[in-house]
Amino acid sequence: MTKPNRQGEVWVFAEQQDGQLHDVSLELCGRARLLANQLGVTMGVILPGNNVESLASTLIAHGADNVYVVDCPRLAQFTTLPYARAVCALIDKYHPQIVIYGATPLGRDLAPRVASEMRSGMTADCTDLQIENVIDPKTKTEHENLLLQIRPAFGGNIIATIVNYDQWPQMATVREGVMPLLPADANRTGRVIRENVEISEALMAVRVLERHVEQRKVNLKASRIIVAGGGGIGSRENFELIYELAGVLGGVVGASRAAVDSGFIGKEHQIGQTGTTVRPALYVAVGISGAIQHRAGMEESAKIIAVNTDPEAPIFSIAHYGIVGDYADVLPKMIKAIRTRNL
Amino acid sequence: MAYNSIVCIKQVPDTAKITADAMTAEGTVNRAALPAIFNPEDLYALEAALGVKERFGGTVTVLSMGPPKAASILRDSLYRGADRAILITDRRAAGSDTLATGYILAKAIETIGSYDMIFCGRQAIDGDTAQVGPQCAEKLGIPQVTYLEEFLNGEADRVRLRRNHGNGWEVVESTLPVLITVVSTPDAVRPWAARRVMKYKKARIPAEVISPEELESLKAKGLLLEQWTMEDIHADFDRCGLAGSPTKVYRIQSVVLTKEGFSKVEPTEDGINGMIHELITDRTLG
Ligand SMILES: Cc1cc2nc3c(=O)[nH]c(=O)nc-3n(C[C@H](O)[C@H](O)[C@H](O)COP(=O)(O)OP(=O)(O)OC[C@H]3O[C@@H](n4cnc5c(N)ncnc54)[C@H](O)[C@@H]3O)c2cc1C
Numbered sequence: 001m002t003k004p005n006r007q008g009e010v011w012v013f014a015e016q017q018d019g020q021l022h023d024v025s026l027e028l029c030g031r032a033r034l035l036a037n038q039l040g041v042t043m044g045v046i047l048p049g050n051n052v053e054s055l056a057s058t059l060i061a062h063g064a065d066n067v068y069v070v071d072c073p074r075l076a077q078f079t080t081l082p083y084a085r086a087v088c089a090l091i092d093k094y095h096p097q098i099v100i101y102g103a104t105p106l107g108r109d110l111a112p113r114v115a116s117e118m119r120s121g122m123t124a125d126c127t128d129l130q131i132e133n134v135i136d137p138k139t140k141t142e143h144e145n146l147l148l149q150i151r152p153a154f155g156g157n158i159i160a161t162i163v164n165y166d167q168w169p170q171m172a173t174v175r176e177g178v179m180p181l182l183p184a185d186a187n188r189t190g191r192v193i194r195e196n197v198e199i200s201e202a203l204m205a206v207r208v209l210e211r212h213v214e215q216r217k218v219n220l221k222a223s224r225i226i227v228a229g230g231g232g233i234g235s236r237e238n239f240e241l242i243y244e245l246a247g248v249l250g251g252v253v254g255a256s257r258a259a260v261d262s263g264f265i266g267k268e269h270q271i272g273q274t275g276t277t278v279r280p281a282l283y284v285a286v287g288i289s290g291a292i293q294h295r296a297g298m299e300e301s302a303k304i305i306a307v308n309t310d311p312e313a314p315i316f317s318i319a320h321y322g323i324v325g326d327y328a329d330v331l332p333k334m335i336k337a338i339r340t341r342n343l
Numbered sequence: 344m345a346y347n348s349i350v351c352i353k354q355v356p357d358t359a360k361i362t363a364d365a366m367t368a369e370g371t372v373n374r375a376a377l378p379a380i381f382n383p384e385d386l387y388a389l390e391a392a393l394g395v396k397e398r399f400g401g402t403v404t405v406l407s408m409g410p411p412k413a414a415s416i417l418r419d420s421l422y423r424g425a426d427r428a429i430l431i432t433d434r435r436a437a438g439s440d441t442l443a444t445g446y447i448l449a450k451a452i453e454t455i456g457s458y459d460m461i462f463c464g465r466q467a468i469d470g471d472t473a474q475v476g477p478q479c480a481e482k483l484g485i486p487q488v489t490y491l492e493e494f495l496n497g498e499a500d501r502v503r504l505r506r507n508h509g510n511g512w513e514v515v516e517s518t519l520p521v522l523i524t525v526v527s528t529p530d531a532v533r534p535w536a537a538r539r540v541m542k543y544k545k546a547r548i549p550a551e552v553i554s555p556e557e558l559e560s561l562k563a564k565g566l567l568l569e570q571w572t573m574e575d576i577h578a579d580f581d582r583c584g585l586a587g588s589p590t591k592v593y594r595i596q597s598v599v600l601t602k603e604g605f606s607k608v609e610p611t612e613d614g615i616n617g618m619i620h621e622l623i624t625d626r627t628l629g
Contacts, residue, residue: 079515080487104509108489109477112445112472112474113478113481115442115478116442116445119442120442121440122590124472152471153471161593161596162590166589205486206487206488206515206521208514210513210514211512212512214510249628282628319605320604321608321618322607322608323614329610330615341619
């Protein structure tokens with residue numbers, strides 16, 4: 001547990017697997033850059049792995065001033081203890097004021113372990129981060145420039161803002177896809193700092209024997225337009241109409257969990273709390289009620305069109321365009337309207 | 344070889360049943376207005392532990408922290424096959440964040456003493472943090488394996504597990520003891536066993552007992568469940584409850600669904616053409 005260090009950097013944990021950086025780490029670089037500018041400090045990225053130094057230039061292009069590389073064969077595959085050791089050692093050495101991690105399965109495995117070892121705070125799965133002066137309601141003390149860690153809680157029914165007054169670093173995991181990926185600037189310069197951290201044999205308590213990666217056939221996050229079908233579509237065959245609309249719009253197909261669970265479409269298409277979080281330019285929700293767990297994954301979309309037979313469906317409350325009607329009737333009309341305009 | 348397992352379980356408000364009635368004027372949730380249930384993923388953790396006991400022998404102890412009414416999930420666990428059930432209930436634990444909760448559970452686990460595996464659900468539906476398991480493992484100084492889908496095999500000093508890493512799965516081997524968080528089990532969670540319900544439905548923690556006579560009689564029948572305080576687990580008060588929690592809730596807002604900029608579109612060709620036209624004009628399309 002460390003005292004507040006207001007000169008400390010803002011850090012991002014860079015997640016990589018087999019030398020491939022995770023998108024969320026670059027999304028976080030963009031936000032960390034803004035936070036660092038606001039605080040008037042530099043921005044650092046910690047990059048543990050094996051033969052990963054070549055990734056540093058990408059991180060610098062996305063906003064890092066300093067990239068701390070911990071390169072070690074024992075970090076070739078992610079297991080918690082060696083990675084936690086690497087991160088804790090660097091926090092102990094540099095005392096950053098903020099450390100953020102992607103709220104990926106890996107980030108949410110690692111980050112709480114680090115927080116426990118540091119005896120500092122950790123907020124899970126944030127959807128926003130801000131800097132603000134905060135008055136502790138209990139002691140009336142003013143704390144300058146704290147990190148507001150904003151997250152949905154209680155099944156998404158409330159939004160909680162969490163702060164950490166004095167047991168720094170201030171740490172959080174941040175949900176994928178909620179921070180915009182800012183364009184890279186190849187002209188930015190930064191330093192690459194090699195760090196030696198001892199990873200003892202005792203930390204190798206867990207070994208990966210076999211690893212199976214499922215190919216994602218659909219790239220939901222990279223798509224500007226998503227047409228998603230839900231339980232209301234009724235069958236795998238009927239989903240053809242969803243594919244057709246997506247096709248004429250140049251988009252990809254998403255789905256609610258009800259559609260996935262009913263076998264209309266594969267799990268890799270699922271959007272929501274337990275699927276992918278997306279923020280496309282246009283989201284068309286067809287036969288989707290708009291349960292809170294689904295909205296959690298799509299409500300940041302720039303424009304939302306909802307098609308539903310039930311005028312009371314919650315999806316309408318976040319939609320920009322609401323069409324009350326049967327999709328079997330509405331979708332062909334949409335397809336025709338777009339075709340005649342030849343987008 | 345037999346394994347001794349401890350399963351950490353939590354009673355949670357059923358957040359799926361939330362309505363406006365369950366929200367207070369300040370935007371906080373009135374937990375009392377919601378049904379209290381066994382956290383769904385903790386049931387998977389219990390099932391995984393009971394499966395291990397069935398295959399290899401050993402014991403299953405369930406451990407929970409919460410108010411006295413959480414004793415109902417202890418009984419539920421006994422109905423499904425747990426051997427021993429303990430509730431940590433103490434006002435000084437109230438307001439604990441994940442760090443403090445991990446600490447308290449670890450102190451209780453150390454008090455239980457010998458164990459090979461700790462099972463936890465991945466996360467609880469009221470907080471969705473998934474942090475308590477890893478933090479408890481760190482406090483105990485033991486390795487962790489998150490997102491278990493299947494317990495594959497066990498030897499005297501190690502276990503083989505299949506976990507979901509988000510983009511697929513991996514098989515890992517861990518030394519013992521280890522803390523495991525569970526996302527699913529190959530078999531459905533076993534139901535209550537009628538025979539065990541008959542046996543344990545009268546089981547109580549001391550806080551649920553009214554008279555000293557009843558207490559004595561329960562004890563004699565082996566139906567008095569364990570209820571522990573901070574003293575029983577030798578916890579350092581500074582590390583529990585609000586005092587031991589670095590994260591503070593600064594603000595709570597209930598989610599108000601935004602209606603701004605909503606247009607109702609008639610399901611007619613004209614209506615739909617108009618919408619498409621607008622989307623082209625504002626450059627969403629085209
Ligand atoms: C822990 C947890 C995590 C979850 N994670 C996710 C997640 O990641 N993603 C997700 O989507 N869900 C998730 N869910 C499930 C979620 O709560 C809902 O059950 C699910 O989103 C419902 O999907 P749906 O709206 O498509 O189906 P339904 O609830 O079946 O709704 C179907 C809708 O279609 C409409 N409809 C019916 N016929 C027609 C027609 N002919 N034309 C037009 N409309 C029609 C109906 O009016 C209705 O609104 C999760 C739940 C839990 C508990």
